[in-house]
Amino acid sequence: MISAIIVMAAIGLVLGMVLGWAELKFKVTGNPLADKINDILPQTQCGQCGFPGCRPYAEAMAKGEADINRCPPGGEAGIQRLADLLGVEVKPFGAGVAPKPKSVAIIDENTCIGCTLCIQACPVDAIVGASKQLHVVVADLCTGCELCVTPCPVDCIHMEVVHETVNNWKWRYPVVPIHPERAAP
Amino acid sequence: MNGKVYPIPGGLHPAEHKAESNARTILVAPLAERYIVPLRQHLGQAARVLVQAGDTVLKGQIIGTPDGHISAAVHAPTSGRVLAVEPRPVAHPSGLPDLCVVIEADGADTAVEMHPIDWRNLAPGELAKPLAAMGLAGQGGAVFPSHVKLAPGGTAIETLILNGAECEPWITCDDRLMRERATAIMQGAEIMRHTLGAKRILVGIEDNKPQAAEAMRGACAQLKLAARVTVVPTRYPSGGAKQLTQLLTGLETPSGKISTDIGIQVFNVATAYALYRAVELGEPMLSRVVSVTGHVAEPHNIEARLGTPIVDLIRLAGGDLAGVTGHIIGGPMMGFDLDDTAAPLVKSVNCVIARNPALFPRHPPAMPCTRCGQCALACPASLQPFELYWHAKAKNLDKARAYKLFDCIECGCCSHVCPSHIPLVDYYRFAKSEIVAADRAKQAAEGARQRHEFQLLRQEREKQEKAARLGKKASERLEAGAVAADDPEAARKKAILDAAIARAKQAKETVQAKNTETLTPEQQRQIDAIEARRQAASPATEHEA
Numbered sequence: 001m002i003s004a005i006i007v008m009a010a011i012g013l014v015l016g017m018v019l020g021w022a023e024l025k026f027k028v029t030g031n032p033l034a035d036k037i038n039d040i041l042p043q044t045q046c047g048q049c050g051f052p053g054c055r056p057y058a059e060a061m062a063k064g065e066a067d068i069n070r071c072p073p074g075g076e077a078g079i080q081r082l083a084d085l086l087g088v089e090v091k092p093f094g095a096g097v098a099p100k101p102k103s104v105a106i107i108d109e110n111t112c113i114g115c116t117l118c119i120q121a122c123p124v125d126a127i128v129g130a131s132k133q134l135h136v137v138v139a140d141l142c143t144g145c146e147l148c149v150t151p152c153p154v155d156c157i158h159m160e161v162v163h164e165t166v167n168n169w170k171w172r173y174p175v176v177p178i179h180p181e182r183a184a185p
Numbered sequence: 186m187n188g189k190v191y192p193i194p195g196g197l198h199p200a201e202h203k204a205e206s207n208a209r210t211i212l213v214a215p216l217a218e219r220y221i222v223p224l225r226q227h228l229g230q231a232a233r234v235l236v237q238a239g240d241t242v243l244k245g246q247i248i249g250t251p252d253g254h255i256s257a258a259v260h261a262p263t264s265g266r267v268l269a270v271e272p273r274p275v276a277h278p279s280g281l282p283d284l285c286v287v288i289e290a291d292g293a294d295t296a297v298e299m300h301p302i303d304w305r306n307l308a309p310g311e312l313a314k315p316l317a318a319m320g321l322a323g324q325g326g327a328v329f330p331s332h333v334k335l336a337p338g339g340t341a342i343e344t345l346i347l348n349g350a351e352c353e354p355w356i357t358c359d360d361r362l363m364r365e366r367a368t369a370i371m372q373g374a375e376i377m378r379h380t381l382g383a384k385r386i387l388v389g390i391e392d393n394k395p396q397a398a399e400a401m402r403g404a405c406a407q408l409k410l411a412a413r414v415t416v417v418p419t420r421y422p423s424g425g426a427k428q429l430t431q432l433l434t435g436l437e438t439p440s441g442k443i444s445t446d447i448g449i450q451v452f453n454v455a456t457a458y459a460l461y462r463a464v465e466l467g468e469p470m471l472s473r474v475v476s477v478t479g480h481v482a483e484p485h486n487i488e489a490r491l492g493t494p495i496v497d498l499i500r501l502a503g504g505d506l507a508g509v510t511g512h513i514i515g516g517p518m519m520g521f522d523l524d525d526t527a528a529p530l531v532k533s534v535n536c537v538i539a540r541n542p543a544l545f546p547r548h549p550p551a552m553p554c555t556r557c558g559q560c561a562l563a564c565p566a567s568l569q570p571f572e573l574y575w576h577a578k579a580k581n582l583d584k585a586r587a588y589k590l591f592d593c594i595e596c597g598c599c600s601h602v603c604p605s606h607i608p609l610v611d612y613y614r615f616a617k618s619e620i621v622a623a624d625r626a627k628q629a630a631e632g633a634r635q636r637h638e639f640q641l642l643r644q645e646r647e648k649q650e651k652a653a654r655l656g657k658k659a660s661e662r663l664e665a666g667a668v669a670a671d672d673p674e675a676a677r678k679k680a681i682l683d684a685a686i687a688r689a690k691q692a693k694e695t696v697q698a699k700n701t702e703t704l705t706p707e708q709q710r711q712i713d714a715i716e717a718r719r720q721a722a723s724p725a726t727e728h729e730a
């Protein structure tokens with residue numbers, strides 16, 4: 001009887017120590033829900049959601065302070081995934097908010113005066129250049145957020161829609177009617 | 186003596202249609218007037234163009250240099266003048282144009298100096314480097330750059346398999362090549378074996394090509410090679426890399442892996458032939474043999490320079506007969522429809538088939554899947570095609586991936602046997618390219634997030650540093666004030682001056698945003714090119730700078 005109590009107490013002690021150690025070792029830092037939401041957001045950092053970047057929007061959603069339909073670059077697929085993650089209903093974009101085709105910024109090389117204002121505006125360091133030198137947008141890094149367009153004092157930045165090429169082309173969803181008998185009137 | 190043949194799952198035996206084109210010897214195409222050479226003829230990154238309109242080029246001159254590790258060089262097929270570097274129609278399922286170098290032949294066909302490579306004195310693995318400039322890419326269809334495959338790293342390669350199965354209907358270019366140039370193919374294979382450090386060579390040929398097998402056996406005996414030719418039963422898709430590996434060695438390639446991972450490297454016979462020419466003759470990949478067959482007057486195998494317009498090849502095969510409704514690039518099982526016959530011959534094109542409604546009847550409309558399971562019996566990759574179809578159709582991409590979508594070799598066996606005529610492979614291709622695009626987008630977003638967070642960190646650090654500096658300034662000023670307390674007027678002036686200096690410094694720091702330290706060579710090149718254009722466009726800004 002006594003030995004049983006001792007054994008159980010010892011087991012309890014050991015398990016407690018393991019748990020305590022695990023608590024310290026695998027301590028959850030930050031906000032895991034906000035991280036998960038942020039993973040879904042497209043990281044365009046455009047601010048169209050009304051927050052200064054994707055992470056603040058993710059944190060607001062995690063706290064339940066923001067709706068899931070405010071990120072146009074994420075598209076409908078993004079809303080769907082947010083709804084799945086948060087266990088809420090899918091909702092359409094509000095009036096006046098709609099996803100646009102992906103574009104990249106282009107700097108007119110003959111007009112740029114090298115003022116560095118666009119570099120400072122770009123949230124993802126996609127513009128290279130230095131004071132009084134020509135600036136160039138690295139197309140692969142540009143998220144198409146348009147934040148660099150207005151700060152330019154000589155209006156030399158414009159957005160160009162990314163066209164389909166052999167490199168980024170995707171196979172289409174097959175259009176063969178699967179139920180021809182139903183398609184007929 | 187035939188090697189042992191191991192059983193493999195699935196497969197089928199469609200009508201062969203080999204006899205149309207395999208009786209005639211390879212026709213060497215005469216020089217064309219104009220060549221259109223795409224810079225993307227291989228898997229991976231397109232080559233970077235080195236010429237511009239107006240340049241003269243020689244046969245074998247590099248006009249596109251490999252861009253990155255998985256890329257291949259592109260060469261001028263003949264001597265002449267570059268007319269343009271512009272997007273042109275190419276043989277691609279999208280029908281989209283791609284960047285091409287258009288060369289007008291001068292008729293002299295003057296070649297650059299070609300130097301054979303002394304491979305016997307190169308240690309295994311060292312051949313990859315000189316080969317990178319030769320532009321070799323797998324000619325079986327996947328066009329993976331050969332020099333990369335010849336220096337695989339990781340698993341040691343025990344066995345080199347030479348793929349002469351040519352299992353798709355209609356195609357006979359490898360058959361003819363083996364019959365006519367077996368010695369050169371086996372010499373190429375021996376160079377491959379040496380470079381890979383492999384112990385043995387296995388050659389797999391389907392039993393509908395007895396002459397080819399005979400010729401290859403003769404070549405092996407003549408060259409006294411450690412090679413064995415194995416005749417395998419004609420059953421599509423025996424020529425898939427994993428399928429042929431299993432047929433010849435009994436080894437199954439695990440899911441998500443390639444043959445290389447189990448110590449086996451598979452090359453097409455035509456690639457071995459091209460390697461022979463590259464190494465022994467110093468000739469880069471300038472031409473290939475292509476079957477032009479189907480509803481044409483004289484189906485032929487034609488050896489033509491890369492860049493030859495496909496319409497010229499059709500003409501060489503006697504031209505389209507009446508009633509042709511289109512052309513297929515590749516075989517009928519895995520090929521795709523060509524939009525424009527002005528598109529050129531490239532490294533991947535092994536066959537052009539003129540189609541007509543009698544040879545290729547239209548598919549009856551698709552009916553719902555009855556879960557009959559015939560597709561699963563036919564699938565050589567032992568997948569559940571109807572499950573894949575179900576998930577791909579519902580755009581349930583994660584599920585499709587979980588059902589090993591990426592083990593599907595898109596062989597088309599499932600679509601072929603489906604009694605409901607569902608274009609199953611179309612759904613798999615759709616799902617695969619969606620997944621690949623989503624993965625790319627995810628990667629890009631991850632990069633954007635990291636750069637954004639780094640930027641926030643940088644701004645925070647700058648703010649703190651500035652605060653620290655200003656704090657130090659203020660305390661210094663206080664000390665100075667204490668010293669000069671006897672002269673309040675001077676102290677006041679000094680304070681104003683200090684503040685102005687601090688402001689100027691601060692202003693300077695904020696506009697000194699600089700972002701040019703970590704440029705990749707590609708970006709630097711781009712900037713240099715633009716700077717040059719700018720200089721040319723506005724000489725007025727010269728004296729300003």
Ligand code: SF4
Binds near residue numbers: 046057
């Ligand atoms: S709207 Fe812009 S900033 Fe907001 S979450 Fe979407 S991409 Fe990020």
Ligand code: SF4
Binds near residue numbers: 126127137146
């Ligand atoms: S370059 Fe302009 S559009 Fe592109 S990410 Fe930067 S600020 Fe946004």
Ligand code: SF4
Binds near residue numbers: 554555556570603
């Ligand atoms: S063969 Fe066609 S009908 Fe039969 S299970 Fe497969 S997809 Fe369905």
Ligand code: SF4
Binds near residue numbers: 564565566594595610
């Ligand atoms: S196309 Fe894919 S799923 Fe269909 S039989 Fe071939 S490997 Fe199997």
